[in-house]
Amino acid sequence: MIHPTTRVLAAELPDHVGETLEISGWLHRRRELKSVTFLILRDRSGLAQIVLAEPGGDFPEETVLRVRGTVTANAQAPGGVELTSPEIEPLSSLAETPPFDLYRPTVPAVLPTILDHAPVTLRHPRLRAPHQISAASVAGFRATLDALSFTEIHTPKVVSSATESGANVFALDWFGRQAYLAQSPQFFKQAMVGVFERVYETGPVFRAEPHDTARHLAQYTSLDAEMGFIADHRDVMAVVREAVAGMVEQVASRAGEAVQLLGVKLPEVPAEIPHIHFADAMAMLGTDEPDLAPAHERYLSEWALREHGSEFLFVTGYPMTKRPFYTRPEPGRPRYSNSFDLLFRGLELVTGGQRLHRYEDYVAALDARGESTAPYESYLSAFAHGMPPHGGFALGLERWTARLTGVDNIRRTTLFPRDLHRLTP
Amino acid sequence: MIHPTTRVLAAELPDHVGETLEISGWLHRRRELKSVTFLILRDRSGLAQIVLAEPGGDFPEETVLRVRGTVTANAQAPGGVELTSPEIEPLSSLAETPPFDLYRPTVPAVLPTILDHAPVTLRHPRLRAPHQISAASVAGFRATLDALSFTEIHTPKVVSSATESGANVFALDWFGRQAYLAQSPQFFKQAMVGVFERVYETGPVFRAEPHDTARHLAQYTSLDAEMGFIADHRDVMAVVREAVAGMVEQVASRAGEAVQLLGVKLPEVPAEIPHIHFADAMAMLGTDEPDLAPAHERYLSEWALREHGSEFLFVTGYPMTKRPFYTRPEPGRPRYSNSFDLLFRGLELVTGGQRLHRYEDYVAALDARGESTAPYESYLSAFAHGMPPHGGFALGLERWTARLTGVDNIRRTTLFPRDLHRLTP
Known part of the structure; x- marks a missing residue:
């Protein structure tokens, strides 16, 4: 002994x-x-x-x-x-044989094997590395927003109505009443602008995605922020830039070994990330569809890299028809919106924008979409009590880690994925 | 303009x-x-x-x-x-009148009014302050554990079986299958000791508490940590001490104004928090019940303050009958356990201890309780593959904030409480 x-x-x-x-x-x-x-x-x-x-x-x-x-x-x-x-x-019992040799430099196993035996397979340094990068990224997000006077909040994950998108919600028995898992902290973080001006949350969100793809998870970690007293969406974009730069910085300093092991090339975040208006992007692409197809996003990313030397590109001004009702229209061009997506290496990474902030604008926006204000009553009350111009954004942590590490499936970036088929381990 | x-x-x-x-x-x-x-x-x-x-x-x-x-x-x-x-x-519409004057130094409203109108009422500096203290506390928890080489994890909030306590779980429809909201990240964090050695999570947990009391919430934020390669529970207690000290420190530095506004007296965290074994506590209390009643906890807290000048007291060695099956018994005295609670100002704040770490011990422990291993299969597999002696703890953020600020109801420490009756706002 x-x-x-x-x-x-x-x-x-x-x-x-x-x-x-x-x-x-x-x-x-x-x-x-x-x-x-x-x-x-x-x-x-x-x-x-x-x-x-x-x-x-x-x-x-x-x-x-x-x-x-x-x-x-x-x-x-x-x-x-x-x-x-x-x-x-x-110090332990004699270990059972793992599903594959953990000491080999590469991983000789298919994804289902890896996921079925996650408590053991994630010990492989290559499979562990994305999660170290993920942890460092969240730390960078928080450190950046803390330094910008944001306050961290914790909001309910169970809500009374399936308001935000209607579809793709998980239903729940709440002491005998029907309730739903929250798809985002959107309404809560907006309301909290009235209390703290600047807030963020890093927590789980739930989407009952019936798609079995390499890009969808039914639970993921959303990095959410919201801020008041903005001039327009460009003030939010400036904060997105800081947050992403802070994330890259912390990945470099806290997860350097994981970065090296996976051969990740960390992106440079330009002091000002280039941006293009949706209308100009459409003109350049020679299309007039109301949305960007994945091929368009890839093309625009390549264009930004070629023209501006940036792996990041903001696309601004998405058509109002493609944005949620709480989005602020573009002054003078109300077909478009004060919104943005941030593309990173060909894929949408962040969605954000300026929100409506006047109660009467919400009522008009819902009315124009033929929706009743009744299910939103509790949400809308905040706006009747004085809310400043504000906006915010959401960044999917797993999507970020997947894009950064170049893994083939987003399930490699979350410890215990939850999806259409997977509820264990 | x-x-x-x-x-x-x-x-x-x-x-x-x-x-x-x-x-x-x-x-x-x-x-x-x-x-x-x-x-x-x-x-x-x-x-x-x-x-x-x-x-x-x-x-x-x-x-x-x-x-x-x-x-x-x-x-x-x-x-x-x-x-x-x-x-x-x-900058906003003309504001509607709030439920009460927000400029008065005290809050002239009862709790239901405050909660029903949270987006507006939380603007009152006294009602906002506990949430600023809460945010600073979480920051302190993370900063302390980061410095001790813990890795942050994000675990599923939806699980396939209601294993941990059986009762008080919320049932969920998961793509047509029955699932449950997670009551704690217990099993996940233990499994991740095998991957990262030291992990923490700060996230929501769910308890279908049918009690309508000032102390219970159906969703709260659990600050969880777990660490490997410990000698016994005392190594975990040392980390609890550091975490709590880090929380107090960050509350002082980040939420100083809120502390002052509420007249909060921040506790001193002794370099070594005093501890008493359950058996000795029972002897001192002159009782032989197998658990500590609230009055006992208050008495012991007063004793620690009197004898050791400490507002914190560890009670160690709780009887195995009162701890979950994964608890490690006390060597030589298997009626007791290598576990602890941390009492703070008369109330239990942290629960933790050493866990079993050998597969065969888990099988024996479940067997002794007359439970089948089947529902735990996915959990137990980690232990068959080599797990070090480990332990951890959980601290309820809202309970901490409530105790620190001295509020009369835990609902004042969470922005949008969820309970037996409350699902909005």
Whole structure:
């Protein structure tokens, strides 16, 4: 029995050459040669090599071990050091064989296998990496908005009416009443502009997407922000730029190893992200459809890269028919709106814009769409009590991580995806 | 029409005496005297006084205004300055009368009125303050755990079986299948110890509490953490101490005004929080019930303050019969457990402990409780693949804020409470 002492991490070993100390982690790989056995131990900091001069250490891979040994320099070993004369103690049961070898550099498994066995398969450094990038991204989002005096809020995920889009909502039994899972914090974050002026939320949203595609999740993490006292949507776009830049910065500083492992090329965020009005984009594309098809988004992204050297492009002024009723029309051109999408590497990443802020404008907008104000009553009341011009945006965390890492399926960017078919693990 | 210029915040005015500039905000109060009218404008930074030498400015309170004027020193005005020779432009519709005067120092309304009209009533500085303290607390929690190499995770809020406690779950229609809202991220965070070693999540959890009390919410924000490679629950307690200290620190630095406004006395967090074993607590209390009644918790808190000068007290070793099946029994005294509660000012604030980490221990524990392993299969698989000794804790954000601010009802600490009766706004 080894008595507990201070554990040293694998990455710290080079600072301790000559010392006898303790490391702990998962048996990543065991390699038995003729005269020597190598154990590679994995902990949250990286890998450490352990050398056994005599036969032993025959634990199954993924068994958790505590190893006491002497840190010895060896240029061939990972990090230039290895642990010699080891005493080994298992901390877990002997591990069952994982669905595939976690020590191989590539992942020899299809997505369903990976997802079915997520608690084990996500231990593979390549499969873990997107989640480290995701965590760093959220930290960057929050740090940026904190510095801009935004207040974090937590809003209800269960709502009484399926107002925002009507379709694609999950129904719920709430103490015998019908309720719904919230599709976004839209109405709450707008109302909270009246209280805090600037708010953000990083939380789950739910879409009962009946599509089984590589791009859809039924639960995802939405990074939402809303701010008051704007001149128009361009003030919101300026904050989007800061938020995205902050996210890239934190990914670089907090998840550098994951970035390197996946060969991610982090984008440069221009001081001012180029923008094009929807009408001008249509003219350039030679089309007059009321919406951008995926091929259009790709074309525009390529154009921005070519013309402006930017992997980001704002498309502004989307037609009102394609935006929700709370969108502010463009002054002088009410067919268009004070809204925007941010394209990143060919795909829409952020949607946002200026909202209506006068009660009477909401009533008129709903009326023009032939909708009753009744289901929105509680939402609209905020606007009757004095609301400043305001706007905001939403960024889907998984979509961001997927685009950044270039994975083939958004399910690789969320730990335990929920979709049409998947409700476990 | 005033052309948009750079907006200055109310709190910044003292730095601009003699300048002509623009402020924006809500008309907090209008006071018409014989020869002069005072407008008090409220923005996110505070209040500003505007002086009208001639009649005017007769907007209803809560109307949003943009005011251009000259910053003039006046020792009697808030912050020692006021805006004179103002030009005023309303930015919102004329505001409807709020349910009560928002400018009065105290809140002349009962809780249901406050909650029914949350988008407006939360503008009252006293009602807004708990939410500023709450936001600062979460920031402190994350900053502390980030610095300790924890990784943030986002886990599913919809699960396939009502495993964790059976009762008090919300049922959901998931594409035609029965599903449930997650009562905690317990199983997910434990599994992720195998991937990241140390994880935290700050997200919503759902309890179908049929109780209509001042302490229960059906959705609340749970601050969850879990960590591997611990010796026992005391390593977790050390992290709880750091997290709580970090929360207090950030409340002091980010929400100082809210603290002052509410007269909150921030607690000192001792370098080591005192602790008492459940068995010793029972002996001291002269009882042998298997659980602590609220009166017991209050008594123990008073004892800790008297004996140790601490507003915090860990009670350790709760009987296994009172803890979930995944709890690790106390070595040598298996009637007790390696678990703890943290009491703060007479109330349980944090629950945590060491978990089982061997697959076979889980099977035995469920068996001993007469439960089948089948519904837990997906959860248990992680433990078959090598899991280190680990433990964690959960802290209810609203309960923390309520205890810190001393409010009479937990509903004052969440923006839009959800409970047995309340599903709007």
